[in-house]
Amino acid sequence: MPAVAQVLQLAQLAERDGAWRLLRADNAAIIAGLLGAHLGGDERRWDAEELYERLDTDLERLRAQGLTLPLSAQGYCAQWRAAGFLVRRPSAESRGETLELSPDAIAAIRFVQGRAEPRSSVTESRLSSLAAQVRQLAIDTDPDAAARIALLEEEIRRIERRIEALRSGDDAALDPDRALERARDLLAQAADVPDDFARVRAEFEALNASLRAKIIESDSSQAAVVDEVFSGIDHISESDAGRSFTAFSQLVLDPALGAAFESDIRRVLDRGFARDLTPAERRTLRSFLTTLKERSAEVHDVVTMFARALRRYVQSQDYQRDRVMRGLLRRAQHAGVEAAAHTRPWHPIGLTLDLSSVPVASVGAVDLHDPAELAATDDVPEHEPGLASLDELRALARETEIDFAELTRNVNELLAEVRTCTVADVLARHPATQGVGSVVGLLSLAADQGTVDDEPEVLSWEGSDKVTRAAVVAAHRFTGVVQ
Numbered sequence: 001m002p003a004v005a006q007v008l009q010l011a012q013l014a015e016r017d018g019a020w021r022l023l024r025a026d027n028a029a030i031i032a033g034l035l036g037a038h039l040g041g042d043e044r045r046w047d048a049e050e051l052y053e054r055l056d057t058d059l060e061r062l063r064a065q066g067l068t069l070p071l072s073a074q075g076y077c078a079q080w081r082a083a084g085f086l087v088r089r090p091s092a093e094s095r096g097e098t099l100e101l102s103p104d105a106i107a108a109i110r111f112v113q114g115r116a117e118p119r120s121s122v123t124e125s126r127l128s129s130l131a132a133q134v135r136q137l138a139i140d141t142d143p144d145a146a147a148r149i150a151l152l153e154e155e156i157r158r159i160e161r162r163i164e165a166l167r168s169g170d171d172a173a174l175d176p177d178r179a180l181e182r183a184r185d186l187l188a189q190a191a192d193v194p195d196d197f198a199r200v201r202a203e204f205e206a207l208n209a210s211l212r213a214k215i216i217e218s219d220s221s222q223a224a225v226v227d228e229v230f231s232g233i234d235h236i237s238e239s240d241a242g243r244s245f246t247a248f249s250q251l252v253l254d255p256a257l258g259a260a261f262e263s264d265i266r267r268v269l270d271r272g273f274a275r276d277l278t279p280a281e282r283r284t285l286r287s288f289l290t291t292l293k294e295r296s297a298e299v300h301d302v303v304t305m306f307a308r309a310l311r312r313y314v315q316s317q318d319y320q321r322d323r324v325m326r327g328l329l330r331r332a333q334h335a336g337v338e339a340a341a342h343t344r345p346w347h348p349i350g351l352t353l354d355l356s357s358v359p360v361a362s363v364g365a366v367d368l369h370d371p372a373e374l375a376a377t378d379d380v381p382e383h384e385p386g387l388a389s390l391d392e393l394r395a396l397a398r399e400t401e402i403d404f405a406e407l408t409r410n411v412n413e414l415l416a417e418v419r420t421c422t423v424a425d426v427l428a429r430h431p432a433t434q435g436v437g438s439v440v441g442l443l444s445l446a447a448d449q450g451t452v453d454d455e456p457e458v459l460s461w462e463g464s465d466k467v468t469r470a471a472v473v474a475a476h477r478f479t480g481v482v483q
Contacts, residue, residue: 067396402438402440456473
């Protein structure tokens with residue numbers, strides 16, 4: 001492409017691309033930091049009111065650091081929605097709305113985070129992965145069956161040579177540094193996969209809007225789409241994006257693949273090098289397949305909803321009303337263009353439009369205010385404040401919250417004597433002082449910073465009623481110092 005054409009193309013992209021607008025915004029660091037922290041992690045969607053509350057807290061802390069932030073969280077979110085950084089959707093669980101990052105905002109925030117925490121792009125694991133994919137592509141696309149057989153036989157011989165090396169002890173396991181490099185390279189690739197679902201959903205929304213526009217705008221396309229919709233063809237599911245997503249969804253939901261993937265993840269996390277992974281990285285690996293399934297189910301519901309809505313839109317004949325409205329609007333625009341030559345926009349035309357309002361259908365539908373219902377008839381008791389006891393306050397806190405400091409201390413004390421231990425081992429050394437609360441706290445710590453084995457174990461504790469109870473759970477193991 002010539003340089004001038006490329007410059008003009010990029011100039012147009014800079015004007016319409018949301019990611020570019022975010023990066024060149026005056027407060028880009030604030031936008032990327034706040035939205036990336038609240039909407040770019042495990043939680044990708046929040047109820048609007050809850051997100052406003054969280055952002056207001058962060059804004060107050062930023063103002064205390066000397067930053068000038070005149071608007072409230074709701075005001076900034078309104079600006080960010082208008083700029084295309086946030087997407088607003090109705091909530092399926094309440095009568096409110098939810099907010100989530102737009103695909104453009106995700107791309108910009110991922111770029112900023114990559115600059116803040118750069119990763120080496122040329123690693124042994126990445127080059128090995130590329131080489132393996134190129135070789136597999138060469139095998140799968142070779143039209144010569146004999147050549148493909150020869151390549152596959154060569155692959156078999158290579159595997160047999162490695163098996164012989166393993167049997168003779170010449171092929172050692174991967175050293176911890178290289179294993180850690182490969183694990184983090186996989187995590188870097190895995191971080192991009194859930195973000196792809198936002199782009200897929202945006203493609204489906206754009207496709208749904210374009211199909212409705214075709215039904216209204218073009219007579220020929222409208223007739224063809226109407227015939228196909230009545231024949232039961234879902235245009236959205238049959239699109240390129242729909243077919244690609246369907247293939248990916250079937251792969252993710254394959255039970256055999258899921259079981260093998262979960263088993264491989266457990267084995268990787270049991271290796272010694274996995275102790276050098278951060279708790280967040282271990283949690284990402286452990287929940288990666290679950291996250292993919294949730295995002296896949298969400299996009300599948302969106303595709304189904306759009307396909308049904310499109311069919312309902314045609315079958316209900318609503319498109320005919322919209323075509324009439326389109327014709328009226330075009331005639332009004334044409335008349336306005338003709339009148340613009342001799343009539344100014346502010347010239348009075350003598351037409352009065354009454355704004356619509358909600359009529360009261362029945363007097364019985366009105367609830368009158370009765371002040372007597374709110375009158376206080378009983379005397380208000382007076383409470384004399386007294387001095388609070390520190391011991392009573394501590395006892396009250398232990399009844400309502402899990403003492404993670406005590407649990408962490410107990411686990412680390414036991415790990416100072418042994419290399420690994422399970423939750424049952426910790427309870428055997430330090431009984432549950434908070435009953436089932438201590439057990440739940442230990443399981444939570446092990447799930448976040450330890451491993452989960454396939455073998456079951458029995459946990460026993462004494463409740464506040466002095467009754468001993470027991471439960472059989474998967475063995476949760478601590479492999480390193482708990483933070």
